[in-house]
Amino acid sequence: MNRPSPAGKVLLFGTCLADAVFPDAGMASIRLLENCGFQVAYPLEQGCCGQPAYNSGFPDEARAVALAQVKAFAGSDAPVVVPSGSCAGMLRHHYPALFEGRPELFEVLAFSARVREFCEFLAEAAPTLPDSGPPVRAVWHSSCHALRETGSTPAAKALLRALPGVELVELAREWECCGFGGTFSVKRPEISAAMVRDKVEDVLAARADVLLTADCGCLLNITSAAQRMGRPVRGMHVAEFLWERVSGTASTQQPATRAGEANHGR
Template structure:
């Protein structure tokens, strides 16, 4: 049985901003963000509204089905995926603050709904699906959003953003225009952090070693922040940081772009 979204996010659908462009976007908040990082969800709304979008939020939405899909339970993943298709329309762009979940929908729904009655709607939804930075740069045509953050940071390119959503320059273009932020190159930036969903549970020692390698590279750059498009990676890295009492903080890109810091 699907859980209802917290009241804080239910109020999002009432926060309508009518603008000159009046571009309507539907917001997909992954279950991981909903349960663990609700402020990132609200910051995503603020970023989109600041850029002149009318944000539509359906509080009945739940999960994209990725956990079941990656674990081999395709029938269960299809059931969850069908609910996702029912919860979103074909009329608007769909924006998600997670490259991992956006990549699941854009790529793997093709396998789930091939030769099914939902195939045509699936294809339309896939075309409308965008990760947040992808949408800002490639649809809204914005490189700067008026945000500021004082400090030095590296950008962690998640496997999903790089390999499934094919995002490389988009997040960097936005971050380079954040006032006060010094963006530093990260050695082996395209190397996995070790999270990988259930991989971190099944192969804990390997996952931890990969996180150590990533953090060692970050520490070599003498920065204060690690920024990424995926909170799952950041949660994994922050856990390693906290355990070893390191002077680092992880931030989702929406939390950086939301405004003044």
């Protein structure tokens, strides 16, 4: 691959789930950005965005976690790129509200203004990516935060539709939550389980080769539920999928969703 000329520096906010469960998604995010000519830095002091504490009604604890992230990414005016609509929404929109009326507000506002969701940033930096992968039928799941906070869903779909070998299929009920919601799935497991069953049915009805999303929480929830239902779904974070297409390492394996179609209608 030809490496483009340097495009500047970006800082990556890796997210907890990418770090602990989907490290390939984080590495693919870095490789894609580097392939676009960016110098990528990963501040080692970073941690959780604070959303679990914030959503559970512990604002003081959430502020402590949030301020640690602001400090970890200080000393630069480079964009903070986040491969998660959920975490990006927290960093960009909820941090300022969390520090309203507090002395740290202006520092927090300066940080939040630099935050960019991965797909929206990449769509501006490289709206047309090279595609070396085989033909594939993909279905897109948007997280609630990507739809309603960062507004990054159109950018993600534009990146995929620009790939010659990718047929992008729409979910019939895209606007419905998959039921994860972080601590919601723990506090309301019965409701969460019913919601994710509906989402799995919607994904299977699309008859796609692969499920794509930009949020590791949704990816974990949907693919795990499908596995438990005996109707496995091949799912990938969009960064990992795009990097495979760009680098020419895209898999030609039998897709789990179509392989499991014999079970469809149970």
